[in-house]
Amino acid sequence: xxxxxxxxxxxxxxxxxxxxxxxxxxxxxxxxxxxxxxxxxxxxxxxxxxxxxxxxxxxxxxxxxxxxxxxxxxxxxxxxxxxxxxxxxxxxxxxxxxxxxxxxxxxxxxxxxxxxxxxxxxxxxxxxxxxxxxxxxxxxxxxxxxxxxxxxxxxxxxxxxxxxxxxxxxxxxxxxxxxxxxxxxxxxxxxxxxxxxxxxxxxxxxxxxxxxxxxxxxxxxxxxxxxxxxxxxxxxxxxxxxxxxxxxxxxxxxxxxxxxxxxxxxxxxxxxxxxxxxxxxxxxxxxxxxxxxxxxxxxxxxxxxxxxxxxxxxxxxxxxxxxxxxxxxxxxxxxxxxxxxxxxxxxxxxxxxxxxxxxxxxxxxxxxxxxxxxxxxxxxxxxxxxxxxxxxxxxxxxxxxxxxxxxxxxxxxxxxxxxxxxxxxxxxxxxxxxxxxxxxxxxxxxxxxxxxxxxxxxxxxxxxxxxxxxxxxxxxxxxxxxxxxxxxxxxxxxxxxxxxxxxxxxxxxxxxxxxxxxxxxxxxxxxxxxxxxxxxxxxxxxxxxxxxxxxxxxxxxxxxxxxxxxxxxxxxxxxxxxxxxxxxxxxxxxxxxxxxxxxxxxxxxxxxxxxxxxxxxxxxxxxxxxxxxxxxxxxxxxxxxxxxxxxxxxxxxxxxxxxxxxxxxxxxxxxxxxxxxxxxxxxxxxxxxxxxxxx
Amino acid sequence: xxxxxxxxxxxxxxxxxxxxxxxxxxxxxxxxxxxxxxxxxxxxxxxxxxxxxxxxxxxxxxxxxxxxxxxxxxxxxxxxxxxxxxxxxxxxxxxxxxxxxxxxxxxxxxxxxxxxxxxxxxxxxxxxxxxxxxxxxxxxxxxxxxxxxxxxxxxxxxxxxxxxxxxxxxxxxxxxxxxxxxxxxxxxxxxxxxxxxxxxxxxxxxxxxxxxxxxxx
Numbered sequence: 001x002x003x004x005x006x007x008x009x010x011x012x013x014x015x016x017x018x019x020x021x022x023x024x025x026x027x028x029x030x031x032x033x034x035x036x037x038x039x040x041x042x043x044x045x046x047x048x049x050x051x052x053x054x055x056x057x058x059x060x061x062x063x064x065x066x067x068x069x070x071x072x073x074x075x076x077x078x079x080x081x082x083x084x085x086x087x088x089x090x091x092x093x094x095x096x097x098x099x100x101x102x103x104x105x106x107x108x109x110x111x112x113x114x115x116x117x118x119x120x121x122x123x124x125x126x127x128x129x130x131x132x133x134x135x136x137x138x139x140x141x142x143x144x145x146x147x148x149x150x151x152x153x154x155x156x157x158x159x160x161x162x163x164x165x166x167x168x169x170x171x172x173x174x175x176x177x178x179x180x181x182x183x184x185x186x187x188x189x190x191x192x193x194x195x196x197x198x199x200x201x202x203x204x205x206x207x208x209x210x211x212x213x214x215x216x217x218x219x220x221x222x223x224x225x226x227x228x229x230x231x232x233x234x235x236x237x238x239x240x241x242x243x244x245x246x247x248x249x250x251x252x253x254x255x256x257x258x259x260x261x262x263x264x265x266x267x268x269x270x271x272x273x274x275x276x277x278x279x280x281x282x283x284x285x286x287x288x289x290x291x292x293x294x295x296x297x298x299x300x301x302x303x304x305x306x307x308x309x310x311x312x313x314x315x316x317x318x319x320x321x322x323x324x325x326x327x328x329x330x331x332x333x334x335x336x337x338x339x340x341x342x343x344x345x346x347x348x349x350x351x352x353x354x355x356x357x358x359x360x361x362x363x364x365x366x367x368x369x370x371x372x373x374x375x376x377x378x379x380x381x382x383x384x385x386x387x388x389x390x391x392x393x394x395x396x397x398x399x400x401x402x403x404x405x406x407x408x409x410x411x412x413x414x415x416x417x418x419x420x421x422x423x424x425x426x427x428x429x430x431x432x433x434x435x436x437x438x439x440x441x442x443x444x445x446x447x448x449x450x451x452x453x454x455x456x457x458x459x460x461x462x463x464x465x466x467x468x469x470x471x472x473x474x475x476x477x478x479x480x481x482x483x484x485x486x487x488x489x490x491x492x493x494x495x496x497x498x499x500x501x502x503x504x505x506x507x508x509x510x511x512x513x514x515x516x517x518x519x520x521x522x523x524x525x526x527x528x529x530x531x532x533x534x535x536x537x538x539x540x541x542x543x544x545x546x547x548x549x550x551x552x553x554x555x556x557x558x559x560x561x562x563x564x565x566x567x568x569x570x571x572x573x574x575x576x577x578x579x580x581x582x583x584x585x586x587x588x589x590x591x592x593x594x595x596x597x598x599x600x601x602x603x604x605x606x607x608x609x610x611x612x613x614x615x616x617x618x619x620x621x622x623x624x625x626x627x628x629x630x631x632x633x634x635x636x637x638x639x640x641x642x643x644x645x646x647x648x649x650x651x652x653x654x655x656x657x658x659x660x661x662x663x664x665x666x667x668x669x670x671x672x673x674x675x676x677x678x679x680x681x682x683x684x685x686x687x688x689x690x691x692x693x694x695x
Numbered sequence: 696x697x698x699x700x701x702x703x704x705x706x707x708x709x710x711x712x713x714x715x716x717x718x719x720x721x722x723x724x725x726x727x728x729x730x731x732x733x734x735x736x737x738x739x740x741x742x743x744x745x746x747x748x749x750x751x752x753x754x755x756x757x758x759x760x761x762x763x764x765x766x767x768x769x770x771x772x773x774x775x776x777x778x779x780x781x782x783x784x785x786x787x788x789x790x791x792x793x794x795x796x797x798x799x800x801x802x803x804x805x806x807x808x809x810x811x812x813x814x815x816x817x818x819x820x821x822x823x824x825x826x827x828x829x830x831x832x833x834x835x836x837x838x839x840x841x842x843x844x845x846x847x848x849x850x851x852x853x854x855x856x857x858x859x860x861x862x863x864x865x866x867x868x869x870x871x872x873x874x875x876x877x878x879x880x881x882x883x884x885x886x887x888x889x890x891x892x893x894x895x896x897x898x899x900x901x902x903x904x905x906x907x908x909x910x911x912x
Contacts, residue, residue, distance in 0.1 A: 007725055091712070125736040126811070
C-alpha cells in the first residue's frame, strides 16, 4: 500500500555543501537535516546569506561549477540523489521536482509568447500534440485564477504584471504535476495585496495537487501563513525546526527569538514597544566561529558556546533545537523592557499648530505619446491627482499603498525632482513649486531624502567619508576644518564608527549602505527628511536596526520624517499619522490608531487583511482584492477604487468622486459609504487569546 | 466519489533501467507492492509487482550457480515488468465503484491512474478497503444496525424518517439486495447520539422492517 507508513517525499539528512574558491573550500551549508511529508508545506526561514537557497539548489543539483555536495544524503521519494550523474538524476527526478524563483521574469523567456512557453513544457516533456498542450495550459491558467487566460496566452511576459507573471510561473511548474515544488521567495517581489492572493493560491493548490512544498522565505509572516512546519536557518545550519505554532509561540533558540522580536507587529507602535535588532551580522561561511555559529551575536552566550559546537537535539517531541541552553532560553523569552520605550513615548511629538509641509491639490502628470498612429493628442498619466496633506513639525508621517499608487511621485514632486502640474506646495512657509536647480540652498538643506535602494544612490567610487562630507561642505554646516570631525560624529550616530570613513560603498552591507544614506541626508541638519521605502530592501534584523536608528535620530534632532512604505506593520510602528494612497489619490488619512481601527476605507481594510502576521494566534479577516491597480493613464471614473472595491455601493461609486468624510481628530475617509456603516465593520486583525487561556 | 480523490498522488515510480535488485529493495524499504515503470514525461511503460519479481524456477533450472548470479544481477525492471499494453489502467475521473469493478473483473490488485498517458496516481485494493471503512464511518462511535426490508421503493425513506423523528444523526448508511433473496434489501445504518436499546425500541416500530443485527461500536 502506497503511503501507509509515512514516507517523506523529501528527506535531507546531514547535508553539507561547499563552494570551491581560491582561498579553499567554503562550507556554505553544514549538517542540515529535515524531511517533507506528502502534501506538506515545509518552510526554511533565515536572513539572506544563511544558505537557504543553497539547500534548494543542492536538492536540484544546480550548484554551479564550484559548488559541491560534500556530505549527507538527499532522499527524494526514498532514493538518494547525491553522487549520481546528471543523466541518472534526470531520469530519477524527471519532472517530479519543480522550482519557482523569486523573480518570475527570470523564469520566463521574454521573447516568447506565454502560451508557447507553457505549451513547450508539455510538448517537450510529455510529447503532447500542440493543440492538446495549449488546451491544457489554458485549463491550468484558469486554475490559478488568471483573468482572461486566453488573451494572456497570446501575450509576452512584459505585458502582464508581476503578480500575473508569478501565477504563470506557478501554473507552469504545476503542468508536470510535480511531487515536490521548491519555492524560493516566490512573493518577495510582489505587493502585499498580490502577495496575499498568491499565498492563498499556493495553499489551495497544495491541497488539490497533493504537492509537497519546500518554501524558502525571509518573511516570518508569510511562513506562518503558508506552511505547517518550519526550519530556521542561520549561517548554513538549521538552528531550530518544528511546527509553525511551536516555533512562533515557544521559540527555543536565541536566533529564532531574535528574529521574532525584530519584526514590528501589526498593531504595535513605537510608544509601546521597541524593536530588538540582533547585533552584528551573519558570519561569512569562510570565517565561522569555532563553537556555536550564533555565539558572537547571542545574548545568552557562555564560555562553552565558544569552544564546542552544539548538536541538534530534540527538546520536545518533533521540536529540534541547536543550542546547549534551549530550555533556559525559552523561559527568558521576553527581554526586560528597555528604558528607551518610555523615553520614546515621552518624546512623542505633540503636533504644533503650523504645519512644516503643506500640500494642497497637488497634481503631477506625465505626458506620454498617444499610441495611435495619426491624430490623438498627448495622453497624460495622472500619477498624483489632487492630493492634499499637512505634516507637522517633529512628527512622522507615513504614506502607504500598493506600488503604482503615486507615493514615490508625490515625494519626488515635493523635493523637486518632478515638476508639479498643479497645486500648492509650501515648506516652512516657502513656496516650493520651483524646480530643484532654482531652489535656494537653505531650502535644499532643510529638505532631504533617503532613497529606497542604497546601492544606486551612493557613488561607488567615493569613500563613505567623502560622500557624507559633501553636503557638509556644500551647506557650510561646520567650518572646513571641522568637517572630518563632524563626519565621524555622524558615523558614530549611525553606529558605524570611524573605521568606516575610508571604506568604499562596495565594502558595506545593505544595512550599512542605508545608514550612510541616512547620514548623508541628515548631515545638513534638515528640518524634514523624506524616506522612500528605506528599509524594504533590507533583512529583518537589519531593518529593525535602521528603524530604531531613524527613531533615535528623530528623538535627538527633532527632525520631521515623511516615511513611505508598503509594509503596514512598519508604518504603524513608526508613524504618528498615516495617509493611505490609491491610484494618485488619498483614500484615507488620519492618526495611526485611527487608520488601524474601524471605520476603515474599504481599501485600507483590504490592505490590512493582506498583511502577513508572524503569529499563528492572530485571526485576520479575509478580504482579497481582485486584479491590480488600474492604469493611471485612464483611471476609473467616480471613485477610483470602485473597480476592485469589495463594498461597492452601486452606480454612485462609478460616477461621482467620493466625498471627504470627517471622522474627527483629523481622520478623513474618502468614500461614499456613510461613516456609520463603516464604523460597523469589525476589526480586521484580532489577537486570539484562546491559546493564552489553555496554557 | 471519483478515483482522483482517493488515489495515492505522486506514487513512487521506477525508470526502466533500474535493476531488479534495486527495485526489490526500493519496494521493500518503502512498503509498497506495486511499482509503475515510467519513461520521460511519466509515460507508463509497465508495472512491477512483487509477483513479477519472483524468480521462475523453470528458467533457472538449466543454469549453474555462477550463471544464476550473473543472470539475476543483469536483470532490469524492463525485463520482468508487465508491459504497458497488458497493464489495466484508469483515468482520474472514473468512479471508485467502476475502479473496483475493473479490479475484480481483471483480478488485479492495483490500477495505475493515467491522465493523457502520464501516471498521476495509483489506486490499490487497500485504497478501496479504506474507502469501505470510511463509508461505514468505522472510526466513529455509535450504534450500527442492519435492517432487512422489502425491496420496494420508499422503504428506505420510512426507515430514515423514523431515525430522523428521534433527532439522531446518521454518519453512515449503506445497503444492498439480499444475496439470497432478491425480494429483500438489507440496509446498514450507523446512528449517532443514541443507545442500543433506544434504537431497537424506535426501529422495531417500523412496520414490515426487521432488525437483523444491532451492536454498539
